[in-house]
Amino acid sequence: MKWIGVIGSRLAEPESKAESDVREEVRKIIARGDGIVSGGALGIDYFAIDEALKVNPTGERIMVFLPVTLPLYLEHYNKRREEGVITQHQAETLITQLAKLKETNPQSLIEDTSNRLVNEETYYERNTEIVNASDEILAFRVTNSGGTQDTINKARENGIPVREFKY
Numbered sequence: 001m002k003w004i005g006v007i008g009s010r011l012a013e014p015e016s017k018a019e020s021d022v023r024e025e026v027r028k029i030i031a032r033g034d035g036i037v038s039g040g041a042l043g044i045d046y047f048a049i050d051e052a053l054k055v056n057p058t059g060e061r062i063m064v065f066l067p068v069t070l071p072l073y074l075e076h077y078n079k080r081r082e083e084g085v086i087t088q089h090q091a092e093t094l095i096t097q098l099a100k101l102k103e104t105n106p107q108s109l110i111e112d113t114s115n116r117l118v119n120e121e122t123y124y125e126r127n128t129e130i131v132n133a134s135d136e137i138l139a140f141r142v143t144n145s146g147g148t149q150d151t152i153n154k155a156r157e158n159g160i161p162v163r164e165f166k167y
Contacts, residue, residue, distance in 0.1 A: 003063060004029050005037040005130050007151050008044030008140030008165075018140050018167050019047045025138055026051040035061035037133045039126055040073070040098055040109075042090055044140045049097055059105030065129040067122035069111045070102060076118040120146075127151040137162045 006026060012018040026048050029036055036052050038045045045064075052062045066073050074095050081091035102109045110129070115122045127147060131137070131154040139152050139162055155162050 001061075002034045002135040003037050003133055004034055005134035005137040005151070005155070005160075006044065006048040006140075007039060007127075007130060007137060008148055009142035009145045010041045010043035010045070011145075012043035012047070012140065012142045012167075016142075016167070018044065018142050018165070021165055022047040022140055023051040027055055030055045030061055035063060037063045037065070037130050039123075039130055040064045040066050040094075042086065042094055043142070046094060046097060049101065053097075053101065053104070057104070059101055059108040062101065062105070062108045063110065063133055064098070064101060064108060065110045065112070065126050065133070066098075067112055067118050067126040068115045069113055070098060070109065072116065073098070073111075073118060123147055124150050128154055131155050131158060131160060134160060136160060138165070139163070140165045140167070142167050 022044055026036055036048055038048045077091045077094055080086045081088055127150050131151060137155040137160055139148055141148055141164060152162050
């Protein structure tokens, strides 16, 4: 079994071409017996995990790396909601998704217990973990996101094939 990193912009919109492409690629990955690796954020990560749970309800072919523990991550997203950076709906759907994944298959959710903050540094550390766990990366670029580029660069530096989708 191969693990395919599915990464991209958190700003990808629902019902967009990017969403439909992510869902199609995830279905193909799971159908051929492989698994997905993702980062547990909004946008591309959310779409990938959502589709993977639909076609792999046991979660055994899903690996999600968080930059901190789940409680700290959920606290961070609630704070972002309070700040108006994300909507109440976005916060609730992401929190529900990650809690469901942890309940379904606790081994699917890999929490970084050494970090206490969610920031650029810990997100980039998480990107390294995604690359280290992946045999290939699918990068869905909706914006010129620094995080997506960081993951692409790390994958290429490590000889991991990257397939980019640009919108």
